[in-house]
Amino acid sequence: MTSSEDLQNGTQPRPERLSALEPQLSAQLVTWRRHLHMNPEISFQEHQTAAYIAGELRGMPGLEVSQLTPTSVLAVRKGTRPGRTVLLRADIDALPILEENTFDFVSQHQGAMHACGHDGHTAILLGVARLVSEAPDWDGELRMIFQHAEEQSPGGAEELVFSTRLMDGVDVATGLHLNSQLPAGVVAVRPGAFMAAPDNIYLTILGRGGHAAHPEEAIDPIAIGAQVVTNLQHVVSRGVSALDALVVSVTYFQAGTTTNVIPDRAELKGTVRSFDPGLRERAPALIERVIRGVCEAHGARYEYRYENGYRPLINNDGVAETLRQVAVETVGEERTRLAQPTMGGEDFSAYLEKVPGAYFNVGSGNPELESGFPHHHPRFTIDEAALTTGVQMMYAAAVRLGKAEL
Numbered sequence: 001m002t003s004s005e006d007l008q009n010g011t012q013p014r015p016e017r018l019s020a021l022e023p024q025l026s027a028q029l030v031t032w033r034r035h036l037h038m039n040p041e042i043s044f045q046e047h048q049t050a051a052y053i054a055g056e057l058r059g060m061p062g063l064e065v066s067q068l069t070p071t072s073v074l075a076v077r078k079g080t081r082p083g084r085t086v087l088l089r090a091d092i093d094a095l096p097i098l099e100e101n102t103f104d105f106v107s108q109h110q111g112a113m114h115a116c117g118h119d120g121h122t123a124i125l126l127g128v129a130r131l132v133s134e135a136p137d138w139d140g141e142l143r144m145i146f147q148h149a150e151e152q153s154p155g156g157a158e159e160l161v162f163s164t165r166l167m168d169g170v171d172v173a174t175g176l177h178l179n180s181q182l183p184a185g186v187v188a189v190r191p192g193a194f195m196a197a198p199d200n201i202y203l204t205i206l207g208r209g210g211h212a213a214h215p216e217e218a219i220d221p222i223a224i225g226a227q228v229v230t231n232l233q234h235v236v237s238r239g240v241s242a243l244d245a246l247v248v249s250v251t252y253f254q255a256g257t258t259t260n261v262i263p264d265r266a267e268l269k270g271t272v273r274s275f276d277p278g279l280r281e282r283a284p285a286l287i288e289r290v291i292r293g294v295c296e297a298h299g300a301r302y303e304y305r306y307e308n309g310y311r312p313l314i315n316n317d318g319v320a321e322t323l324r325q326v327a328v329e330t331v332g333e334e335r336t337r338l339a340q341p342t343m344g345g346e347d348f349s350a351y352l353e354k355v356p357g358a359y360f361n362v363g364s365g366n367p368e369l370e371s372g373f374p375h376h377h378p379r380f381t382i383d384e385a386a387l388t389t390g391v392q393m394m395y396a397a398a399v400r401l402g403k404a405e406l
Contacts (some may be wrong), residue, residue: 006295020386028130029387032056034105036119038095040112043152046071049092053146055260056126058228059135071148072156076141077132083140087167088394089157089175089348090125091118105401115380116399122146124176124390126221130309131395140402143170152307153200155347172297172319172401173357175348176390180372182363182385187393188339189237189326189360191320192244195313196245197280198345201287203228206301221266222255224298228268229253231290232353239286240279245263247273247343268382272341275312316356319401322363323360326396328402331389362390 053073057065064076072092099106099113107113114120129144145166149156160166182188205225210218229250240246248270257267271286274280284306295302301308327336339361348359365372366383373379 003100008314018244025130025391026384026388029127029391030384032126033119033123033382033384033387036122037114038105039106040107040109040119040152042096042112043093043149043156044071046092046148048262050146053092053122053126057129060129061320062133063129068145068166069148069156069159071147072160073146074166075129075144075146077129077135077138078141081137081139083138084171085141085143085169085356086401087143087145087171087351088128088398089145089147089171089351090121091147091156092116092122092247093149093151093156095151096111097376097378098198101381108308113378113380114296115377116151117380117382118150118386119178120178120364120382120384120390124394127387127391128394131391132398137321138402142398142402143171150210150347153198153307153347155310155350157347157350159315161350167351167354170355173348173351173355174319174323174326174397174401175351175357175359175396176394177279177346177359178364178386178390179361180365180375180382180406181312182337182361182365183384183390184363184366184371185331185388186335186363187331187360188251188319188345188363189327189336189358191315191317191322191358192343193275193312193341194283194315194339194359195341195346195349196247196275196308196343197312197349199272199280199283200303200309201268201270201272202307203268203270204303205268205293205295206303207262207264207266207268210262212260212262212353220262221264221297221300222262224294225253225255225266225268225299227294227298228291230371231294232287234387235283235286235290244279245273245275245341245343246279246283247271248283248381264334272306273345275341276315277312280312282364288325292306309355310345310347312357313346313349314352314360315353319356319358322400323358323393323397326400327360327393330392330396360393362393
């Protein structure tokens with residue numbers, strides 16, 4: 001798959017030459033992606049997925065393949081020429097969702113689905129590994145980590161970054177996410193704050209049960225919980241500057257068993273999203289102040305727990321600019337965009353605690369293929385043409401970052 005001219009010159013294929021590889025590469029990318037889509041495994045259970053990835057990688061010459069955890073896979077290409085050590089990451093886990101698509105490669109594991117594009121991410125990094133393995137030489141060292149458990153906190157990145165030697169000697173890191181809300185073929189990059197810290201709240205309101213015909217004899221946790229939900233909106237609208245980004249969403253409210261009984265407790269759960277570390281630190285107390293005030297006003301007690309999720313994902317400005325330049329050279333100025341910040345979370349942020357890096361989006365939406373459903377939707381899918389774009393970008397980024405002084 002490497003051109004004869006490249007082999008004769010002993011050089012890595014230049015990014016622009018990847019277009020000549022598309023017919024051969026695209027077919028294999030689709031095969032990989034569809035196999036993974038049919039065989040999804042949720043976070044921390046990706047044993048067969050990891051085995052499949054490792055098997056494919058071991059068929060590629062020049063790669064050192066290992067497993068740092070039971071459900072992740074690392075492939076390393078070491079070059080003989082000096083250069084930087086670059087880390088590329090793809091997440092491999094699926095979601096606990098019942099798929100509603102009807103194409104012939106739907107999930108064969110009922111209740112599990114690749115509804116966030118991780119099957120595509122994995123296929124893309126396998127494609128990069130194939131190209132890298134066939135390059136006659138390489139500058140520096142390239143580490144390709146197929147990471148488990150992005151979808152479930154504390155996340156696979158946390159384990160790999162802080163409990164293994166994966167990051168020892170790494171100079172820079174990058175990764176991508178397919179984005180169904182962007183047209184296929186578009187690449188979006190952003191310096192600075194890109195994705196939010198996704199924290200969680202857990203609340204139990206402890207009232208006093210009773211007969212629904214005599215509410216005055218009870219302390220109704222449902223009515224109190226409803227006021228808590230309403231008043232929590234004031235944390236954002238009145239407790240935080242309008243210039244600061246904060247989301248507080250109650251997403252779970254469970255109480256009661258029947259129509260004529262006031263229960264003695266109500267369970268609430270929700271998520272809190274923020275970019276700014278200072279605001280993130282203040283949020284637990286701001287939220288508890290509302291909970292405490294409402295509960296005390298009505299004679300109820302409460303149990304409250306605030307759980308930090310992933311860190312906010314803050315792209316390094318220099319790496320982001322390098323990726324923007326790579327995108328312009330790879331897909332063209334007209335298909336290179338400034339990514340919009342999102343309150344979604346990503347555990348790629350753990351890698352950025354150790355080294356400079358940046359995360360970017362590759363569009364996968366196409367109305368004709370009905371691939372515009374949002375991520376985590378039971379009908380989510382991708383335009384598979386985005387896989388080739390992803391390979392082009394990741395390979396070109398690996399070449400450039402391996403040489404760049406950041």
